[in-house]
Amino acid sequence: MSMNHAILGMLSHEAMTGYDLKKRMQRSLLMPWSGNNNQIYKALLELAEHSFVTSETLHREGAPSKKVYTITPAGRAELRRWAGTAPEAFGARKTFLLQLAWAEDLSDEELIALLVQYEREIEIQMLMAQKEPATRQLGQAKTPRTRRVWALIDENMTAMYRAELAWIHKVKSVLGSRKYEAEGQGE
Amino acid sequence: MSMNHAILGMLSHEAMTGYDLKKRMQRSLLMPWSGNNNQIYKALLELAEHSFVTSETLHREGAPSKKVYTITPAGRAELRRWAGTAPEAFGARKTFLLQLAWAEDLSDEELIALLVQYEREIEIQMLMAQKEPATRQLGQAKTPRTRRVWALIDENMTAMYRAELAWIHKVKSVLGSRKYEAEGQGE
DNA sequence: GGTGTCATGTAAACAGTTACATGATTTT
DNA sequence: AAAATCATGTAACTGTTTACATGACACC
Numbered sequence: 001m002s003m004n005h006a007i008l009g010m011l012s013h014e015a016m017t018g019y020d021l022k023k024r025m026q027r028s029l030l031m032p033w034s035g036n037n038n039q040i041y042k043a044l045l046e047l048a049e050h051s052f053v054t055s056e057t058l059h060r061e062g063a064p065s066k067k068v069y070t071i072t073p074a075g076r077a078e079l080r081r082w083a084g085t086a087p088e089a090f091g092a093r094k095t096f097l098l099q100l101a102w103a104e105d106l107s108d109e110e111l112i113a114l115l116v117q118y119e120r121e122i123e124i125q126m127l128m129a130q131k132e133p134a135t136r137q138l139g140q141a142k143t144p145r146t147r148r149v150w151a152l153i154d155e156n157m158t159a160m161y162r163a164e165l166a167w168i169h170k171v172k173s174v175l176g177s178r179k180y181e182a183e184g185q186g187e
Numbered sequence: 188m189s190m191n192h193a194i195l196g197m198l199s200h201e202a203m204t205g206y207d208l209k210k211r212m213q214r215s216l217l218m219p220w221s222g223n224n225n226q227i228y229k230a231l232l233e234l235a236e237h238s239f240v241t242s243e244t245l246h247r248e249g250a251p252s253k254k255v256y257t258i259t260p261a262g263r264a265e266l267r268r269w270a271g272t273a274p275e276a277f278g279a280r281k282t283f284l285l286q287l288a289w290a291e292d293l294s295d296e297e298l299i300a301l302l303v304q305y306e307r308e309i310e311i312q313m314l315m316a317q318k319e320p321a322t323r324q325l326g327q328a329k330t331p332r333t334r335r336v337w338a339l340i341d342e343n344m345t346a347m348y349r350a351e352l353a354w355i356h357k358v359k360s361v362l363g364s365r366k367y368e369a370e371g372q373g374e
Numbered sequence: 375g376g377t378g379t380c381a382t383g384t385a386a387a388c389a390g391t392t393a394c395a396t397g398a399t400t401t402t
Numbered sequence: 403a404a405a406a407t408c409a410t411g412t413a414a415c416t417g418t419t420t421a422c423a424t425g426a427c428a429c430c
Contacts, residue, residue, distance in 0.1 A: 001417075002282045009289035019381050030285060032278045034419060041383060064381040064426070076292075083290040084297060087283040087305040089312045091219045092347065094277040095189045097340050098217060101325055102196035103270040104333050105263075114274055121276040138288055146291050148367030149358075153284050156354050160279065163350040167343050171336075180335030188389075206409050221391060228411060251398070251409040 004043050006031050008052060008079045011071040013139035018044055018067065028137040029129055029157060044069055052078055112175055119168045126161035129154070191230050193218050195239060195266045198258040200326035205231055205254065215324040216316055216344060231256055239265055299362055306355045313348035316341070 007021055016024075018040050025035030033039060047053045052075035058066045071079075096118050103111055134157055135141075135150035174180060194208060203211075205227050212222030220226060234240045239262030245253045258266075283305050290298055321344055322328075322337035361367060 002285060003417085005289075006285055009285065012289060017381075018383090030281070030288070032280060033417090036419065037383065038385090038420090039418070062427075064424095066381070079289055080292045083286050083293060084301070085286070087286060087301055087308060089305075089308040090279055090281040090283065090351070092277055092279045093219055094217070094343070096274040096277065097321075097343060098189060098193055098196065099270050099272070099274060100336055101217070101322060101340055102192075102199060102266055103336070104329060105267045106270060108332075110271060114271070118274040118276075121274060125276045134284075135288060142291060145295075145362075145367045148361060149287055149290070152354075152358050152361065153288055155357075156281070156284060156351075159350050159354055160347070163346050164277070164343075167339075167346055170342075171339050174335060174339065175332075180332045190389080204409075205411090220389090223391065224411065225392090225413090226390065249398075251396095253409070 001043075003031075003033060003039060004047060005079065005082045007040070007043050007047065008071060008075055008082075010138065011053060011069055012076060012079055013142075015068050015070040017069065021069075024137040027132060028134045029125070030134040030137075030153070047075070050074070050078075108175055108178070112172060115168055115172050115175070119165065119172075122161055122164050122168065126158060126165070129157045129161060133157075188230075190218075190220060190226060191234060192266065192269045194227070194230050194234065195258060195262055195269075197325065198240060198256055199263060199266055200329075202255050202257040204256065208256075211324040214319060215321045216312070217321040217324075217340070234262070237261070237265075295362055295365070299359060302355055302359050302362070306352065306359075309348055309351050309355065313345060313352070316344045316348060320344075 006025070010016065010021060010024060018037075021044075022035050022037065022040050025031045025033065025040070044053065044055070047069075048055060051072055053069045053071055055067045055069045058068060060066070099114070100111075103114070106114070133150075133154040135153050138150065141147040141150055193212070197203065197208060197211060205224075208231075209222050209224065209227050212218045212220065212227070231240065231242070234256075235242060238259055240256045240258055242254045242256045245255060247253070286301070287298075290301070293301070320337075320341040322340050325337065328334040328337055
């Protein structure tokens with residue numbers, strides 16, 4: 001579960017409450033979990049059991065109490081360990097490609113309409129990624145290298161959307177000009 | 188659940204057993220579910236309940252019996268309906284980006300080693316996608332348009348991996364030459 | 375007076391993975 | 403003799419989403 005490590009990572013920059021974590025996770029496209037209560041409060045319990053975090057309850061008058069979670073040295077060690085583990089290839093759930101694959105009974109016009117809708121969705125994601133970079137929710141970078149790496153992470157996100165938009169344009173042009181009737185395979 | 192529709196889609200080209208579906212799903216990168224028994228046999232039961240598929244059991248001597256599933260007209264209608272629904276943006280789980288984000292305590296050399304490992308993983312995926320295109324598991328395309336669309340779907344997959352590899356190269360060059368020390372933001 | 379934010383948590387459902395169980399045949 | 407393939411299914415677990423519950427304060 002990388003969820004727990006994501007939380008650990010965020011706490012490594014700043015002590016926070018579950019509520020803070022939730023908001024940040026929801027805003028960052030890097031963590032596509034919904035950032036919902038259930039997961040976060042459970043994960044925090046689990047991390048506390050392993051002594052990777054400690055919590056301090058702040059009682060405040062006229063406002064709900066807070067539980068501020070702080071990472072422990074053991075937590076930092078675990079984070080470091082995890083950061084060095086063998087990386088895995090990403091997995092993309094592109095439901096739209098499945099939709100396209102079985103859209104045989106749709107007309108060219110319906111297909112193009114679908115593509116336009118999909119394009120709009122991707123454009124929205126890209127705009128969001130640009131105006132609220134995924135790494136902004138991670139806190140303040142501590143070193144020039146981290147600052148640079150975070151910028152590269154944000155570039156990865158936008159590059160991904162740019163590639164998808166380029167592909168959409170190609171598909172639209174193929175369908176729009178009925179290039180498939182020529183049966184050509186060329187680029 | 189797009190799992191059920193993926194099954195419906197595959198059955199729309201050819202009647203199959205659960206076992207056949209499992210093998211095809213496992214081979215196709217388009218359906219990143221593990222294609223495990225539990226899911227498939229449950230999904231088939233569900234589809235049968237909705238009368239989207241029917242099954243016929245073939246008893247064979249000297250071999251285990253088969254249950255061949257066939258799509259019904261209602262199933263085809265459901266598939267068509269689904270194909271026309273509003274598409275959603277894809278979601279990518281890029282755990283590696285999270286790892287990178289919190290790799291502050293790793294040396295440049297360790298970071299580059301991680302990148303090289305990640306590059307290898309992505310290269311493997313891309314090679315798999317090229318030599319066994321995701322749409323090959325879908326059956327035989329019935330029309331020139333479908334043939335063309337399937338080719339475009341396969342291109343989408345390889346373009347995605349190509350974009351990732353290009354990004355990895357950039358990150359390697361930034362880290363390898365310690366460009367981050369210059370604090371530059373330029374492309 | 376309704377909606378939104380702050381703040382913690384729980385319940386129930388759905389989705390997905392791993393492993394088990396069975397039994398015959400084929401390949402190494 | 404061991405391992406893989408064919409073929410169906412179940413059990414137990416982990417992961418994820420949606421919705422519920424509570425209560426105070428702030429804003430419109």
